[in-house]
């Protein structure tokens with residue numbers, strides 16, 4: 085099959101949509117396609133050199149009239165058009181609808197009569213939170229309808245999009261994926277374990293972009309309950325708006341000395357295997373990429389029974405689900421796992437098996453490639 089020239093638009097900052105877009109782009113390039121990232125900065129998971137990977141930076145022009153409102157969406161549209169023309173792109177694939185789908189639509193219109201097929205992947209808060217805001221609702225609906233192809237990262241998100249935005253067009257569900265050769269089960273204690281468990285304590289872990297939806301107070305409360313019974317430490321990986329509040333809460337609860345704030349980490353695959361249990365009590369989660377990465381490392385996840393998480397975790401088989409604020413439920417499950425090493429290990433193995441079977445990179449990247457070929461051929 086002929087290789088494709090693909091433009092990928094994403095937010096480069098830490099966050100699931102940027103991670104998925106970057107990992108997808110890297111995989112597509114490895115398969116021989118030419119990939120052009122169009123972003124405001126260097127995507128956080130883009131490392132190493134690949135001759136088929138190009139980076140195009142979107143720069144917003146400053147002007148006193150704009151004050152703090154430099155129109156990123158317009159600069160992005162101009163950059164997409166420019167890259168598409170210069171490199172003869174076959175298609176552009178945008179991640180996170182707002183404002184990327186609208187910018188892709190503008191670029192497509194500007195390029196006419198040359199054809200530029202567009203694909204939008206919906207990730208979560210672009211639909212469930214931000215897209216629902218009155219100031220974004222109509223443009224989100226419009227640009228979803230105008231994309232040539234639309235995918236959602238879970239069946240939950242597809243249903244929500246159709247319901248909330250009264251969408252008529254088809255939306256294909258393509259789940260997120262994990263690189264199972266990188267995110268591996270560690271039979272021997274991994275290097276990070278020594279730092280996170282200096283005296284043999286059990287390690288609970290949470291990784292996120294520290295937004296309110298991640299429910300960090302619940303993570304702290306569950307940990308607080310656990311350490312009343314078992315020597316344990318909590319590793320918090322990532323950064324974002326709730327970090328300071330979380331640090332303060334840990335102080336107020338008197339548990340700060342048992343909590344490690346690791347901040348943004350480039351290589352979470354080196355840290356995850358150090359965990360005994362992974363906590364993800366989010367209020368919203370359209371998929372839960374961090375949960376999938378933990379599963380691939382054989383770390384049992386205790387998460388929320390909301391959104392797309394039940395599509396990732398089979399309760400009681402490959403992890404556990406509770407209501408997002410049900411601290412007693414989560415505490416009881418974590419205690420069970422920590423007391424019964426056979427159970428913890430067998431759930432971890434089952435989680436790893438599910439990640440390998442259902443969410444492996446080759447399977448999911450293949451589905452995107454099929455969708456691209458249908459789009460380009462149509």
Ligand code: GMT
Nearest residue numbers: 099100101207208209369370371372373
């Ligand atoms: O909203 C966020 O927390 C970040 C967001 C993103 O787009 O960066 O994450 C969403 O996309 C991820 C990748 O598809 C999903 O794994 C997350 O579940 C989803 N977040 C939410 O739905 C809250």
